[in-house]
Amino acid sequence: MFLKIEKENEIGEKEAIEIELSEKLNTALNIQKAFANKPFIEVARGIGKMKIEDLITFLVCALKPGQMTTQAFRDLVMENVGMGDLFEHVGNLIQAIQYPGLTEEEIEKKVRTQQAKVKRMETGYQESSNLEPLSD
Numbered sequence: 001m002f003l004k005i006e007k008e009n010e011i012g013e014k015e016a017i018e019i020e021l022s023e024k025l026n027t028a029l030n031i032q033k034a035f036a037n038k039p040f041i042e043v044a045r046g047i048g049k050m051k052i053e054d055l056i057t058f059l060v061c062a063l064k065p066g067q068m069t070t071q072a073f074r075d076l077v078m079e080n081v082g083m084g085d086l087f088e089h090v091g092n093l094i095q096a097i098q099y100p101g102l103t104e105e106e107i108e109k110k111v112r113t114q115q116a117k118v119k120r121m122e123t124g125y126q127e128s129s130n131l132e133p134l135s136d
Contacts, residue, residue: 001096003059003089007080017076021062023096030061044094047087058090062097 003019021027028040034057035043047055056077060070068076077086099107 001092003093005076005080007076019067019073019076020064021059021093021096022064023062023093023100025097027062027093028097031058034058034061040097047090047094052083052086055086055090059093062093 001021001023003021005017005019006014007017009015031043032038032040035054043058047058050058056074059077060073063070063073067073081089095104095107099110102110
Protein backbone atom coordinates (compact mmCIF):
# COMPACT_ATOMS: atom_id res chain seq x y z
CA MET A 1 0.00 0.00 0.00
CA PHE A 2 1.10 3.54 -0.58
CA LEU A 3 0.77 6.47 1.79
CA LYS A 4 0.41 9.74 -0.11
CA ILE A 5 1.50 12.91 1.71
CA GLU A 6 1.31 16.36 0.18
CA LYS A 7 4.26 18.58 1.01
CA GLU A 8 5.21 22.10 -0.01
CA ASN A 9 8.45 22.27 -1.97
CA GLU A 10 11.06 25.04 -1.84
CA ILE A 11 9.09 27.32 -4.18
CA GLY A 12 5.80 26.89 -2.34
CA GLU A 13 4.16 24.40 -4.68
CA LYS A 14 2.46 21.29 -3.35
CA GLU A 15 3.97 17.99 -4.34
CA ALA A 16 2.79 14.50 -3.46
CA ILE A 17 5.21 12.12 -1.83
CA GLU A 18 4.33 8.43 -1.99
CA ILE A 19 5.71 6.14 0.68
CA GLU A 20 5.30 2.40 0.42
CA LEU A 21 4.03 0.67 3.54
CA SER A 22 4.05 -3.07 4.14
CA GLU A 23 0.74 -4.82 4.72
CA LYS A 24 2.23 -8.19 5.62
CA LEU A 25 1.93 -10.13 8.86
CA ASN A 26 5.44 -8.98 9.82
CA THR A 27 3.98 -5.49 10.06
CA ALA A 28 1.34 -6.73 12.50
CA LEU A 29 4.13 -8.33 14.56
CA ASN A 30 6.14 -5.07 14.46
CA ILE A 31 3.07 -3.21 15.72
CA GLN A 32 2.59 -5.71 18.55
CA LYS A 33 6.23 -5.30 19.58
CA ALA A 34 6.01 -1.49 19.46
CA PHE A 35 2.95 -1.55 21.74
CA ALA A 36 4.17 -3.70 24.64
CA ASN A 37 3.35 -6.99 22.87
CA LYS A 38 -0.38 -6.33 22.98
CA PRO A 39 -2.25 -8.35 20.33
CA PHE A 40 -2.49 -6.51 17.02
CA ILE A 41 -6.29 -6.40 17.05
CA GLU A 42 -6.29 -4.92 20.57
CA VAL A 43 -3.87 -2.19 19.48
CA ALA A 44 -5.95 -1.54 16.34
CA ARG A 45 -9.17 -1.20 18.36
CA GLY A 46 -7.50 1.41 20.56
CA ILE A 47 -6.47 3.88 17.86
CA GLY A 48 -9.18 6.34 18.91
CA LYS A 49 -7.46 6.74 22.29
CA MET A 50 -3.87 6.89 21.03
CA LYS A 51 -1.56 9.86 21.31
CA ILE A 52 -0.32 11.45 18.10
CA GLU A 53 3.13 9.93 18.61
CA ASP A 54 1.62 6.46 18.93
CA LEU A 55 -0.40 6.87 15.73
CA ILE A 56 2.78 7.82 13.90
CA THR A 57 4.61 4.87 15.48
CA PHE A 58 1.84 2.63 14.14
CA LEU A 59 2.68 3.85 10.62
CA VAL A 60 6.44 3.65 11.23
CA CYS A 61 6.04 -0.07 11.90
CA ALA A 62 4.92 -0.53 8.29
CA LEU A 63 7.60 1.66 6.69
CA LYS A 64 9.50 -0.39 4.12
CA PRO A 65 13.28 -0.19 4.62
CA GLY A 66 15.43 2.04 2.47
CA GLN A 67 12.89 4.73 1.65
CA MET A 68 13.75 7.16 4.42
CA THR A 69 14.84 7.12 8.01
CA THR A 70 12.30 6.70 10.77
CA GLN A 71 13.01 10.24 11.95
CA ALA A 72 12.60 11.69 8.45
CA PHE A 73 9.26 9.89 8.16
CA ARG A 74 8.12 11.15 11.57
CA ASP A 75 9.11 14.71 10.62
CA LEU A 76 7.33 14.45 7.26
CA VAL A 77 4.12 13.31 8.94
CA MET A 78 4.30 15.86 11.77
CA GLU A 79 4.84 18.76 9.35
CA ASN A 80 2.39 17.79 6.61
CA VAL A 81 -0.49 15.64 7.92
CA GLY A 82 -3.59 16.73 9.81
CA MET A 83 -5.35 14.70 12.52
CA GLY A 84 -8.14 13.51 10.24
CA ASP A 85 -5.68 12.30 7.62
CA LEU A 86 -3.51 10.64 10.27
CA PHE A 87 -6.48 8.61 11.56
CA GLU A 88 -7.43 7.77 7.97
CA HIS A 89 -3.90 6.57 7.15
CA VAL A 90 -3.79 4.36 10.25
CA GLY A 91 -7.27 3.00 9.52
CA ASN A 92 -6.29 2.22 5.92
CA LEU A 93 -3.19 0.41 7.14
CA ILE A 94 -5.25 -1.69 9.56
CA GLN A 95 -7.58 -2.69 6.72
CA ALA A 96 -4.65 -3.44 4.42
CA ILE A 97 -3.05 -5.72 7.04
CA GLN A 98 -6.33 -7.54 7.65
CA TYR A 99 -7.21 -7.82 3.95
CA PRO A 100 -4.00 -7.46 1.90
CA GLY A 101 -4.43 -6.83 -1.80
CA LEU A 102 -8.18 -6.15 -1.65
CA THR A 103 -9.82 -2.91 -2.72
CA GLU A 104 -12.06 -1.01 -0.32
CA GLU A 105 -15.14 -2.35 -2.12
CA GLU A 106 -13.85 -5.93 -1.90
CA ILE A 107 -13.15 -5.47 1.81
CA GLU A 108 -16.67 -4.13 2.44
CA LYS A 109 -18.18 -7.09 0.56
CA LYS A 110 -16.03 -9.57 2.48
CA VAL A 111 -16.92 -7.98 5.85
CA ARG A 112 -20.66 -8.05 5.00
CA THR A 113 -20.36 -11.72 4.02
CA GLN A 114 -18.51 -12.55 7.25
CA GLN A 115 -21.07 -10.65 9.35
CA ALA A 116 -23.91 -12.51 7.63
CA LYS A 117 -22.20 -15.86 8.35
CA VAL A 118 -21.77 -14.96 12.01
CA LYS A 119 -25.41 -13.88 12.24
CA ARG A 120 -26.57 -17.15 10.63
CA MET A 121 -24.39 -19.12 13.03
CA GLU A 122 -25.73 -17.19 16.04
CA THR A 123 -29.32 -17.57 14.84
CA GLY A 124 -28.80 -21.27 14.21
CA TYR A 125 -27.30 -21.67 17.66
CA GLN A 126 -30.18 -19.83 19.30
CA GLU A 127 -32.74 -21.90 17.41
CA SER A 128 -31.00 -25.17 18.27
CA SER A 129 -30.72 -24.16 21.94
CA ASN A 130 -34.52 -23.81 22.08
CA LEU A 131 -34.99 -27.44 21.17
CA GLU A 132 -36.17 -29.79 23.85
CA PRO A 133 -33.85 -32.64 24.75
CA LEU A 134 -34.62 -35.96 23.15
CA SER A 135 -36.34 -38.41 25.46
CA ASP A 136 -35.08 -41.96 25.76
